[in-house]
Amino acid sequence: MVSKVQSLKLDTSVWSNEILFIMLGNDRANEFWASRLSLSEELDCDATPEQRREFITQKYREGRFRRAHPGFGSQDELLKVRRRHSRTSPKNTDENFQKFWCTVDKSLLFYESDRCSDPSMQISVKDIVCLGVSRPDGSNNNNGFIDSRPEWEVISPSLVPLTLARPLQAFERVGLLRYKAMLDPQQWKEAYFVLQKSNLFICPGNDGAAEDIINLNRLQELSEYPGPVQNDSHDKKDILVLVEKGRTLHLQGMGRTDFSLWYSDIQRAAGGRGNTLREQQLSRNDIPIIVDSCIAFITQYGLGHEGIYRKNGAKSRIKLLMEEFRKDARNVKLRIGDHFIEDVTDVLKRFFREIDDPIFMADLHPLWKEAASDQRLDRYKEIIRSLPRVNRTTLAALISHLYRVQKCADLNQMCTKNLSLLFAPSLFQTDGKGEHEVKIMEDLIDNYLYVFDEHQTQIELEISLITTWKDTQLSQAGDLIIEVYLEMKIPDCCITLKVSPTMCAEELTNQVLYMRNVPAGDRDVWMTFEAIEDGQLERPLHPKEKVLEQALQWCKMADPSSAYLVVKRLHKHSYKSEIMKVGLLRCREEPPKLLQGNKFQERTFQIRDHKLLLLKDKKVRNLTGILRKIWTCDVKNTKRTDSSFSKTLGFAYFSTGSSSSMFKSSSSCAK
Incomplete structure (x- = not known):
């Protein structure tokens, strides 16, 4: 007879981990979770998925069948347990942390007291790659922090060159990062970065390059993607992409920890969390993205919509759309199939009504009232020039939009008077009874071209196109x-x-x-x-x-x-003769997973007999009879779903010379 111990060791085909779990672990767990489970409440083998889901919820989430505590039936015992667990947890006071006497001189030296001559710990300033401000978010972490920020901000000038010492008065994070710009996309450089509110300062170091600054609120895109595998290790470092007007910047941390801290702080600074105009996520024209998106959507789909801005949308949809814009306006895409015109118009009015300071600015409200007299248009222009840039550009964009709306009054039944009555309470943040505010709005809309020094030609052409198509809608x-x-x-x-x-x-x-x-x-x-x-x-x-x-x-x-x-x-015959049959394409072969680093190379291709031929020598122009075919691709059977192949063909079609009748590049033609 074989003992149980020997059977467990030898017969592995029978005593698998699953069987051991069912016979031992599952039974012991059910002694607690199913100790009060009656036979009538047990789950049948033929139970439906809904019945199984309900049973699991009752068993584990609600704990309906679990074994009760011995003192559960005693009221006194329950009160004792409640008092014991209702005590407030001790706060992180000075006694919870070990105190050191610290000095900064090329190194951060820690002494047990001011009388000690030998430091108990030393950190070289060169080893500090990142210095940030810890926020009391309530989460416990193992990172050391300094409770007195103003006194210990003196560490930051030791981290960065002296040229950046002045803007380090109230930083959020400072440290060393690797970066590359699109002007030199192949070369990574190192620079010191300082995050201060919504501004990211860049100091390239000792290479003589000029300092730079990025306003994170003006970013057009903020994204993260995994970088390539490093040559000296198998570790992948993530890359942060910052796209603003006219340039793209790629950032990479010195390690995973500092990169995650930089990413969270930059994402928070670029999120437009404030409730003023200048703290919003801005477009390339310094207009809040929420305003720019709503105006563009309404201009495209709503100028001919009858009763626009007068008809109200659904409160639930308006609230949801407003929350999406507040969370991240850059990622909100308005589409006619998914969003209603009435909801978007209400979101636009609600945004101006809920910002902390009205677009006309509360401090200038008396000046606006005084300006509503003779020579008022010139006075309006002076006050508008005194507004902050974001207020000025946003006001110009909104009045320009309302000017177009009232020009299409034959279609939408919204004249200047109606628009002024609707927008004056939101823009001035008044109770809606002020006649001066309504009069100011009427003057600005009717005299938009003069007040904002705009040319009439382009606007009239757009309006003419819209009104010309009014009968075709x-x-x-x-x-x-x-x-x-x-x-x-x-x-x-x-x-x-x-x-x-x-x-x-x-x-x-x-x-x-x-x-x-x-x-x-x-x-x-x-x-x-x-x-x-x-x-x-x-x-x-x-x-x-x-x-x-x-x-x-x-x-x-x-x-x-x-x-x-x-x-x-x-x-x-004419169609075939006009096709570009030979030209250069940038291509590469997909490498195996173990091999990395293949780059795109320019090679000569030829289209012949529904075949795509890769030719040996790209420098040879006379291709007849001297070039050897490397491989062929049947063009008829090539799938259009390969986006990289389609884009490459589009580049080659345009770069090898297009017909004189072509007036714009179209990658889709090459697909």
């Missing part, structure tokens, strides 16, 4: 009726048809041919072309390109009426 939001020409721009070849936001160029081409009963032969290719400057410049639209999305871009042109769409026929 259908009940189904987003659909428009536009004119498309067949082969040439003459009245007899004009076709009027409805274009939806989802219609692509291929669908438009097929619909035009169907309406004109034009057969599409096998030897001919029909395509939709976008023409501007009355046909002087043309480009073919990719079959999957959205037609309406491209047509709406015409309003940004100096003369939108000079642009139109035309469907043309390309004969097969």
